[in-house]
Amino acid sequence: MSDVVKFHFDVDGHDFSSAGEASVAVKQKLRALGYPPDIIRKVSIAMYEGEINMVIHASGGTADVEVHEDKIVIILRDTGPGIPNVELAMQEGYSTARENIRVLGFGAGMGLPNMKKYTDSMQIDTTVGQGTTITMTVNL
C-alpha cells in the first residue's frame, strides 16, 4: 500500500477574515501534486464550506486532509455547540447563523448541503455541548 499524504491545519475561530486559509492551502498542495481540476475543486469547496462553518458556529477547530491512492478524506473537528438536529441542518436554506454573519455573505443555509453535494460521502458525528466531527470523502 502506498503512503498516505497528510495535511493538518488549526482553524482560528476568532478571525473571520482568515477563514478559508486552510482550504486555499490544500488547493495549492493538491494542484502541486498534480490532481485533476475537478477533484481539486470538489475537495476545496467542501473543505472551505466546512471551515467557514467551524468559524461561524464553533469558534474554530482542526482540519485534516488525507490523500490516499484512491480517495481524499477531509476530517473537520470542532468542540463547538454541536448540531441538535442534523436532518434539519441538512435542509437547503436552513440556517442558525446570525445577521452579523449574513452581512459577510454567508449563513444562507447552503453549507452542509453543499458539502454533501461536492463529496462522495459525508458523515456527521455530533454531540450537543461537545462538538462535531465531519468526515468527507472524495473518490479519485
Added chain:
Amino acid sequence: MKIGEIQSLLGAKLLCGEDRLESDVWSACCSDMMSDVLAYVKDQGVLITGLVNPQVIRTANMMDMVCIIFVRSKTPSEDMIELAKESGIVVMTSTLRAYEACGLLYHAGLGREVGDGNV
C-alpha cells in the same frame, strides 16, 4: 469576451491582474451572498459583487473564477488585492451599480455566447 473588454465596457478601474486582460471568459454571476456563489455557480468565470471582504477572493478562488468586479465603487483592501494576486485573479472596481454592470455585460454577449447554457 476578453477581460479587457469587460473593463472597457464598465469603465472599471483595474486593481490587479493586468497580465490577464487578454484572457477569455464566457459567463458571469452576480451575488453578495458567497454562500450562493458556492452553491449555484458552475463555470462562470466572472464574479460581480458589492460585498467587500477577503472571503470574496477565497470564494472566487475555490470556484476557479478568474475575475472579480466590485460594483458601487467598492474598493478592496491591499490585503485582499494581495490575496487575489496570489490566486491569479483579476480585480477591478466600477462606479456602476450591480444591475447596470450585469445589464451592460449581458447586452454585450457575456453569458449568451454559443455553447454556454449558464446565464
